[in-house]
Amino acid sequence: MPPSRRLGFAGEFKIMTSKTISLNQLVAWLNKFSELVSAQCNYLTDLDAAIGDADHGTNMVRGMTAVMNAITAAPPSTIGDLFKVVGMTLVSTVGGASGPLYGTFFLRMGVTSGAVSELNGAQLLMALNAGMEGVVARGKPLANDKTLFDALAPALHAFAISLNSYHSFSDAALAAQMAAAVGRDATASLIARKGRASYLGERSIGHFDPGSASTALLFEALAEVLSGE
Amino acid sequence: MPPSRRLGFAGEFKIMTSKTISLNQLVAWLNKFSELVSAQCNYLTDLDAAIGDADHGTNMVRGMTAVMNAITAAPPSTIGDLFKVVGMTLVSTVGGASGPLYGTFFLRMGVTSGAVSELNGAQLLMALNAGMEGVVARGKPLANDKTLFDALAPALHAFAISLNSYHSFSDAALAAQMAAAVGRDATASLIARKGRASYLGERSIGHFDPGSASTALLFEALAEVLSGE
C-alpha cells in the first residue's frame, strides 16, 4: 500500500491559498452532517445490524446532537476551538468504536487548525489529514480493512488532488464526496479485518461498512455546504 | 341441588341382574378410553390452554398409558384389583387435579366391586356411584361448577335410569355417553367455580371444561365396548 493511499494525499501543496472557508461555514458543515446522520439513522443502524451490533446510527446521532447543542450553547470563537469541542463532545458522548475514531479525528483537526477564524485550502487539507492520522493512530486501520478509513482516505486523496489542480472548494468537495461514496460502496465486497464485522469473517462480504457510510455523509455535508464556493 | 343430581341416581335398583359385564370387557373399556385420550390429546390440551394450563391431554395420556402398561404387565385377576391398580396408577403418574380425581374414582370403584370377575348392572352402577362419591369427597365439586363432575353426574344418572327401565347395557351406556356429552357441552356457558379455570372468572365463559371432555370420552369408550350387549 503506497503511503499516499494510506494517509490521503501526502505530496506537496501547490494549491491556491487565496480563497478561504470560514468558521461559520464549518459550523454549517457540522450542522449539515448532524442533519444527515439523523435523517439516515435507521439506515446506518441497519447496516450495523447486518455485520455489527445495530447501534452505529444511534451512536452518531447521539454524538452529533450533543455536538450541535454544545456549539450552540457556547459558540467557539476559533476554528481550533470549534473542532476541539466537537472532538471532545464526540469522545464523551458516543462511546463504541466510532466515538474515539470520530472524536480523535476532530480533536486533531482542532489542534492543527489553531486559533484562526478561517482556513484556506491548504490549511483545511492539512487539518483533515491530521484528523485522518489520528484515526489511523487510534484504530490502526489499513486500506481495505472495511472500515470508515476506506471512505476517509480516498475522500481526502480526491480533495487534495482536486484542490491541487486549482479547482474550486466546491468542485474539490464534490470530488471528495464522490470518492467517499465509491470507497463506501467498495467496502461491500471486502472481508472485514477490523471492528466487530471482522468476527464474521467471510460472512461480512456483501454488506457495506456502517462507518464508511457515515463518513460518506460527512463529505456529502461538506460538498453541500461548499457548493458554489 | 337435589341429591339425585349430586350423586347420580340414588333411588332403588329395580334393574335386571341377569346380564353381566366381564373383567375382560372392563379391560377393553379402559383400553378404549386410553386410545381415545391418546387420539384426542391435543384437543384436551387445547381446551386446557384456553382456561387452564395446557396439560390435561398430556396428563390423561401419561396416566392411561401407565395404566395399560401396568395391567398388561400383570393382569389383575379380579375386578376389584383391576380398578385398584387403575386408580393407584393414575394417582401415582398423573399428578395435577385429574390424577387424584380420576385416581380416587377408580380406587373407590375397586373397593366397591370387590374380588369378583363380573358385575351385573346393579353392581356396575354401585361401583360407578362409589367412584363419583370419591370424586366429590376429593374435589368438592357442585353441579355447574364447570368440572368433570358436570359430565360424570348426568352420565351416571342417565345410566341408572336406563338400566332401571330394563334397557340393555348397550342402550344404557349409549344414554350415559349422550348425557356426558350434553353435560360437557353445557359447561361452555358456565362460569368456572373450581380448579384453575375459576381464576378467570367471567372469562371462563364460552370454553368447555377439559375434564368434562375427558369424562365424556370415558363414557364414549364404555358405550363402544358395550355396544351390542
Place this chain on the structure above:
Amino acid sequence: MKKLINAPDNLVADALLGLAEATTELRIDHKNRIIYRAEPKQKGRVALISGGGSGHEPLHGGYVGLGMLDAACAGEVFTSPTPDQMLAATKQIDTGAGVLYIVKNYTGDIMNFEMAAELAISVAGINVLSVVTNDDVAVQDSLYTAGRRGVGVTVLLEKIVGAAAEEGQDLSTLSTLARDINNNGRSMGIALTSCTVPAVGKPTFDLPDNEMEIGIGIHGEPGRHRLPLGAAREIAEQLVEPILADFNFTSRPVIVMLNGMGASPLIELYLMYGEVAKILKRSGINVARNLIGNYITALDMAGCSVTLLSVDDQMIKLWDAPVKTLGLRWGI
C-alpha cells in the same frame, strides 16, 4: 418452539440430571423426582417439603439446602407431583419432629399433598402439617372459586420458615409462622408474552404485539384482562395498586420481591424495581429487604411479578439468617 431441550417428555428428567451435576450439596432421587439435601438436617428438627409442577425454576429444587427446604418434589411441567413422591420424601426426611408441607393453592397441588398427608399420617405415622399459600391478588377470593393462587409469597415463606426450622422451632410453631407469613403477603403479575409448554409446542395464549396480559399466574394461565402494552411506570402501577388496595402495607416494613417470569432480562427487572420502589415510597411504605431476579418463573414467559410481605423484626431476623441453596444464598 425454540428451547434448549432434548425432547419435551424428557425435560424434567434431564433438568434433574443437570441439577445433580450442578452441585454436590443436593442428592436427587431420579426415579421419584425428589431433590434432597445431600447432608440431611440434624435429628429433632422439623423438615420442610415443598413441590409442585416443574417450570418455575429455581422453585422448588433450587431452594433445597441449608436454611430452606429439606426436599422438593418435582411434577411434570405445570402439573402437581403425585402423592407417592411426597410420601417417599416424607418418610425419607422426617427426623421425628414432623414435617411441614408448603403447598401452593392449586386444586391439583392441594389434592395431591392432601392424599400424601393422609397416607403419611395414617400409614407411616408421621406428624404432618400443611400450609397453603394463596397470595395472588389477581384472583378473586371467594367461597365460590378455588381461591387465590399461591405465587411469590411461597419463596419468601420457604426462606423465613426454613430459617425458623433450622433454629429448632417445633412443627406447630412453624405452621403458625407460615400461615402468618401467607396472611401478610400479596402478589400480582403481568405477562408480555405467553410461555410455551414443551409438550404442547405452541404458546398457551396469543398476545398481540401491542398488548399485555394483566393478572397472570405462573402457569401460562390467561390473566384477568388485557391492556395495551404500557410503559414500565404504568406496568408498575398495574402491579402495585391492586396489592395495596388489598392489604395495608404501611404499618410494618416490607420485603419486596421483583420477580422475572423467566424470559425477561435482568436489566428490565432492575428498571422495574426502580418504578415499583417509587410507588412504594410515595405510598409511605418502608422497604426493609428486597429480591430482584428470576425466583418463581413460568418457563419462557416474558413479564414480571411483584410480591410484598409485611414483616416483623422476627421475620427480618429469619430472612437475614444464612441460606445456602442454588437459588438464594447469603451469610455462608
Place this chain on the structure above:
Amino acid sequence: MKKLINAPDNLVADALLGLAEATTELRIDHKNRIIYRAEPKQKGRVALISGGGSGHEPLHGGYVGLGMLDAACAGEVFTSPTPDQMLAATKQIDTGAGVLYIVKNYTGDIMNFEMAAELAISVAGINVLSVVTNDDVAVQDSLYTAGRRGVGVTVLLEKIVGAAAEEGQDLSTLSTLARDINNNGRSMGIALTSCTVPAVGKPTFDLPDNEMEIGIGIHGEPGRHRLPLGAAREIAEQLVEPILADFNFTSRPVIVMLNGMGASPLIELYLMYGEVAKILKRSGINVARNLIGNYITALDMAGCSVTLLSVDDQMIKLWDAPVKTLGLRWGI
C-alpha cells in the same frame, strides 16, 4: 418489541435508578453512569474497574462489591462507555495502589479504555494497567482481525482477580494473574433467537423457527454459521467441541460456566449443564467449580454459552473467597 421499559433512550438511566434502589451497598453516579461500592476499598489496595455497553446484566454493575469490582462504567446499550466515565471512576477509586482496567476485546472498548488510561496516567498521574479478555473461540484469532471477543471469562476473571485485590496483591501481580486467567479460558455461545436493541425496535437478525445461530457473541452479532435447531445434547457438542479443540483442558481442573443469554429459563440452563457435564466427563475433564445462570447476557436473546477456565489451586482458593455483589454472592 415487548420490553419492560419506559422509553428506549431511558433504558440505561432507568435501570441505574432501579439498581440504586435495589441496594445500599452500591453508590451510583447517575450523571457519569458509574456504579461504585458504597463502602470504598481500604487504602493501599489496587482498585478494579470494568465497564462496557449495557445489556449484559448483571455484568458489570452487578459485580461491583466486596471481592469483585470497585467500579463499573455503563455505556449505552451495546456501546462502550466513554473515556470520561473511566477517567472519573479512576480518579474516584484510586487509593494510591493503582487501578486495573478489565476490558473486553472489542474495538470500541479497547479504544475508549485506552484513551482513559492515557489521560489517567498523563493528566491524573494514576498508575493504570489494562487487561483485555478475548476468550470467544467462535471468532478466528489472527493478526488480520480484531481478534477474539471477550465474553464469559470476564466474569470469572473479575471474581478471581477481585479476590486477589482484596488480599492486597499489587498491580503488576494482579495484571499478570488476570492475563494468566484470560489465557486459560475459552468460551462459545449459541442463540435460539436474536435480541432486540431497544433503540432499534426489531430483532437484530432474523432466525427461522427451525434454525439456531452458532458462535454468537453478546451483542446480537450474527454468529459464524447457522444449523438446524438441534436437541440440547447436539447444542452441547456445538458449544464444547470447539472449546476443547482450541485448548487442552485435561491437565488442570476447570471452572465451568453455563451462562444464559437473558431469555432462556433456568430449567433449560440446568438441563444444558447436564449435557455439557456429560461431554466434559467423557473428555476426561475434571470440573472443580461451576456457575449456572444468567451472568453475561445479551438483552433478551434466548440461548446460552459455555465458558471453561483451567485453574490452579491458587485460583480455586481465590474463587472460593467471599464475594458480596448482586450477581455473585457467597461466603458472607
